[in-house]
Amino acid sequence: MHTVAIILARGNSKRVFGKNTTNFCGKPLLLWTIEQCQKVKEIDSIWVSSDDDLTLMLSNEKGCKTIVRPQELSEDNSTSISCWKHALKIIEKKQGKIDTVIAPQVSSPIRESSDIIGALHKFSKEDSIFMFSCLPSGVENGSFYVFKADAFEKNTFPKEPSTGKFAFQSKKMSRYPMESWKGYDIDYPIDLKICEVLMRHFLLNDKYYESKLSKIKEDFYKVGYYQNKVDPDGVSRNAERECKRKLEDSKEELAFINSLPSGNILDVGCGFGHMLFGVNDTWDKYGVEPNIIAADRAGEFCEIFQGTLQQAQYKTNFFDAVILYHVLEHLESPIEDIIEIRRILKPNGKLILGGPNFEGGMAQRFGAKYRLLNDPGHISLFGALGLFRLLTDLNFRVEKISYPYFDTVHFTKENLMRLFDISKVSPPFYGNIMTVYSHKQEA
Numbered sequence: 001m002h003t004v005a006i007i008l009a010r011g012n013s014k015r016v017f018g019k020n021t022t023n024f025c026g027k028p029l030l031l032w033t034i035e036q037c038q039k040v041k042e043i044d045s046i047w048v049s050s051d052d053d054l055t056l057m058l059s060n061e062k063g064c065k066t067i068v069r070p071q072e073l074s075e076d077n078s079t080s081i082s083c084w085k086h087a088l089k090i091i092e093k094k095q096g097k098i099d100t101v102i103a104p105q106v107s108s109p110i111r112e113s114s115d116i117i118g119a120l121h122k123f124s125k126e127d128s129i130f131m132f133s134c135l136p137s138g139v140e141n142g143s144f145y146v147f148k149a150d151a152f153e154k155n156t157f158p159k160e161p162s163t164g165k166f167a168f169q170s171k172k173m174s175r176y177p178m179e180s181w182k183g184y185d186i187d188y189p190i191d192l193k194i195c196e197v198l199m200r201h202f203l204l205n206d207k208y209y210e211s212k213l214s215k216i217k218e219d220f221y222k223v224g225y226y227q228n229k230v231d232p233d234g235v236s237r238n239a240e241r242e243c244k245r246k247l248e249d250s251k252e253e254l255a256f257i258n259s260l261p262s263g264n265i266l267d268v269g270c271g272f273g274h275m276l277f278g279v280n281d282t283w284d285k286y287g288v289e290p291n292i293i294a295a296d297r298a299g300e301f302c303e304i305f306q307g308t309l310q311q312a313q314y315k316t317n318f319f320d321a322v323i324l325y326h327v328l329e330h331l332e333s334p335i336e337d338i339i340e341i342r343r344i345l346k347p348n349g350k351l352i353l354g355g356p357n358f359e360g361g362m363a364q365r366f367g368a369k370y371r372l373l374n375d376p377g378h379i380s381l382f383g384a385l386g387l388f389r390l391l392t393d394l395n396f397r398v399e400k401i402s403y404p405y406f407d408t409v410h411f412t413k414e415n416l417m418r419l420f421d422i423s424k425v426s427p428p429f430y431g432n433i434m435t436v437y438s439h440k441q442e443a
Contacts, residue, residue: 003100003120004045005037006087007064010074011052015188020106021054024192025199030055032109034062039113042120043102045095049087067091080145085152092149100124104144108185110198111143111178119146119176128174138175141183146176181336190395194339197393201335208390209334209382210358216376221290221330225377226271232371232425239271239294246274250325252404253352253435254278260350263320268309268341269327273298276323286319288312309337314344321350328355328387329378335390342394345440351396353436357403359383360431365419371426384434396438405430 009030013019020030030048037046048059049067051074056066067087072078084103092098100123102116115133123131129151133143181198185191200206226239239246247254254275257265262282267275270287272294279285285302288309289295295306305312322341328334341351356372357363358381363370372378382390384401391398405411410428418427426432 001099001124002095002097003043003102004047004091004095004098005040005043005102005104006084006091007033007037007046007048007059007104007106008080008083008087009048009050009052009055009059009106010069010078011050011055012074014076016186016192018054019186020050020052021058022192024109025196025204028058029109029186030058030106031062033104033106034059034064036111036113036116037102037104038063040102040116040120042117045091047087047091049083065091084147088149088152098149100146101149102144102146105142105185107187108141108143108182110182110184110195110203112203115176115178115182116144119144122176123174126174129172131174131176133178134175135180135183136177138177140175141178142185143178143182181333184339193393193395197335197339197390200393208386209380212379212381214332214376214379220377222292225291226294232374243272243274243277246271247278248409249404250275250278250354252402252407253323253325253354256437257283257321257323257350257352260321263346264318265321265323266314266319266344267302267323267325268337269324269330270294270298270302270304273301273304275325276301283321286314309340316343317346317349318344319349320346321352323352325352325354326356328353328382329358329372329375329380331380334380334382338390338394342396342440347440347442349440351391351436351438351440353387353391353438354433355382357382357384357431357434359385360403360434362426362429362432366422366426369422369425371428372432374425384436387434387436391436391438395441397441398436398438400437402435402437403431404433404435 009020021028024032034046037043046064047067048064049069050056051069059066067090073083073086102120119131123146129148131146132140135141181202184195184198186195201208229237231237258280265279265283266286268288270276270289273287276285276287287298287302287304289298289304289306290308292306295304298304322345331337388398415427
């Protein structure tokens with residue numbers, strides 16, 4: 001079976017100048033896709049189709065074969081199908097009959113060679129002529145396509161006659177699911193930063209946080225999470241009845257919010273809505289909460305969405321402020337949620353982010369007995385530096401990092417004396433909790 005990779009790399013990008021050759025995590029963006037293909041032994045040759053001299057030169061230097069694309073196929077309205085057809089005619093004239101084509105997109109660099117290998121193996125076992133990569137939900141993510149070369153010749157390529165676009169409901173098509181964080185592509189300058197963050201954290205091992213294996217059930221937050229919890233000191237708690245305590249614990253954050261000009265505010269993981277209760281009524285209040293019972297109660301204080309932030313699908317640039325208070329550590333994909341918050345925040349919109357500091361003094365002194373490791377839902381373990389780096393890399397401006405403690409009920413002689421006994425669970429102390437105040441900068 002003869003398999004080739006065809007990489008389309010048009011030179012005249014309107015939104016990101018010189019996109020294919022721009023620096024991405026230390027090298028030209030194009031090279032990430034070429035190198036991923038070069039690690040796949042199932043690919044017999046790699047071809048780069050471009051109208052750009054620099055792109056063609058880089059491709060030759062990396063050992064790829066190149067195709068000079070004519071101007072009529074290098075316009076904004078040129079379709080991938082027409083460019084693949086053009087490339088295939090040239091390749092088959094030079095190399096003979098081709099069986100399978102893998103067509104990775106340069107603008108979707110967050111993938112691994114194993115994705116391409118897995119897709120080719122799956123495609124070879126299925127009775128389909130076209131495959132596209134997709135999110136876990138099945139929605140096409142644009143990372144790559146696999147298809148039979150003779151689909152063009154036999155006119156069986158699955159496309160809509162009116163638009164020339166792929167007919168994704170065709171029975172002749174199959175899907176290759178990928179992790180959700182691999183579903184981002186580069187259309188605008190800010191997308192370069194977003195994709196670099198994801199590439200660094202997930203594939204280049206430049207971690208923003210440490211992940212802890214979740215031992216909770218899938219519906220852990222949807223039902224029962226807030227009732228009869230036991231804190232690290234063994235005290236039974238019921239969050240539904242702790243409005244006064246929540247307001248006391250978040251008084252610094254609430255004072256900051258209530259000093260801002262009013263607008264639309266969102267509390268992600270709002271629980272029973274106690275924090276939004278403390279926000280001035282001049283704000284238009286919104287909440288997201290996966291727990292069914294808590295969401296129902298929070299509806300008394302805000303316009304509530306029962307579910308996750310990703311499911312809510314709020315409008316772009318809608319919120320003036322977003323609260324993420326003791327939620328980030330519970331998220332399986334916290335970077336994706338911060339990216340979504342960035343999308344829905346207005347330019348200069350505020351992000352108030354509070355939660356545990358897993359690299360503070362108590363975490364280092366008490367190790368496994370650090371009190372904030374007690375919650376089985378704490379799976380994304382951030383320190384202040386990692387959180388600062390993440391926000392900065394996503395084009396937030398960090399205004400202040402605060403460690404609320406001395407002006408709280410936890411600052412007691414008893415808790416100070418507990419510092420000397422590391423055989424027991426760590427006490428509440430300065431640096432355990434951090435709040436980061438930041439705002440979204442223009443791209």
